[in-house]
C-alpha cells in the first residue's frame with residue numbers, strides 16, 4: 001500500500017481513455033487494497049499485527065495481481081461494450097489494477113513505516129517476498145507520495161485544459 005501515489009497513476013491515465021470518469025481510473029489503482037480489506041473481513045488475509053500473520057497472498061501477490069488485473073480488465077471491457085473504445089477501456093483499466101502491484105513492488109519493504117515489512121509475495125506459501133524498498137526513509141515517502149500525486153495531477157490538468165480549448169485545425173494549403 002503505497003498510499004496516495006497510486007491515485008496519480010489513475011489521474012495520469014485519463015488522457016488514454018477520455019470517456020472513462022477519472023474516479024473509476026483512480027478506484028482501479030486501489031482495487032488490490034480494497035480486495036485486501038474484503039479478504040481481511042472474511043478471514044482470508046491477516047493483519048500485520050497478528051503474530052500468525054502471513055503475506056497478503058490473495059490480493060498483493062504477483063500471481064493474484066495478474067489474475068485480478070485480467071479479471072477487472074475483462075469486467076471494464078464488458079461494462080464499456082457500447083463504446084468503440086472498449087478494448088482500450090479494458091486494457092487501461094486492467095493496467096490500473098496492475099499498477100498498484102508495480103508501485104507496491106517499488107516501495108516495499110517500507111521499513112520507514114513498518115519494521116516488520118519484508119516485501120510483497122510472488123505467490124502463495126513459501127514464495128519469495130520481493131520489493132525494491134524505496135520507502136526505507138520517511139523523507140523519501142513524503143517526496144514520492146506528494147511529488148507523485150502532483151505529477152499525476154499535472155498530466156490530468158494539462159489534458160483537461162487542452163481538451164477544453166482544442167488547438168485550431170491546421171489550414172489546408
Ligand SMILES: [Zn+2]
Pocket residue numbers: 001002032033060100104
Ligand atoms: Zn497495496
